[in-house]
Amino acid sequence: MAAIVPAPSRLAALTRLRCSIFQTSYNPTSARTGAKYLRARLRGPAMLKYYPTDLSVAQFNAFADNEWRMVDADEIQREKDVEDRKKRGKGAPKKAATKEDSRRNKKKK
Known part of the structure; x- marks a missing residue:
């Protein structure tokens, strides 16, 4: 007794239909x-x-009490470097107090 095997084209059509359904x-x-x-x-x-x-140390210090604060060596070094640059005249320029003091306004005159 031989088993009935469907044609490959019918199996392909069934697979295509199954893919569209699911x-x-x-x-x-x-x-x-x-x-x-x-x-x-x-x-x-x-x-x-x-x-x-x-x-970071700064984030920890923001949440910690005064007795638990940590010393941030990198921040101390950065502040020291900024001070040294200012002494040599290499720091950030001073901000204008009024509109007339600004560099842009002085350039226009």
Whole structure:
């Protein structure tokens, strides 16, 4: 007793219909589409949850009490460098107190 096998064209039509009903992609040649990777969950959000965020000294001091404050060596060095630049005349220019004191206004005259 031989089993009845449907024609390949009928099987292809059935597969095409099944894909349209269940909203899957019809790929009769089994070409690589990357659908497996596009369907996969993104890893970024899970990684962000796993690794803690970096907490800077300034952020820690913003939340800490006076007795728990930390010394920020980088900030102290930055302030010292700014002072040194100002002494040499390389600091940021002074801001104009009024509109008449501005450099742009002096240029126009």
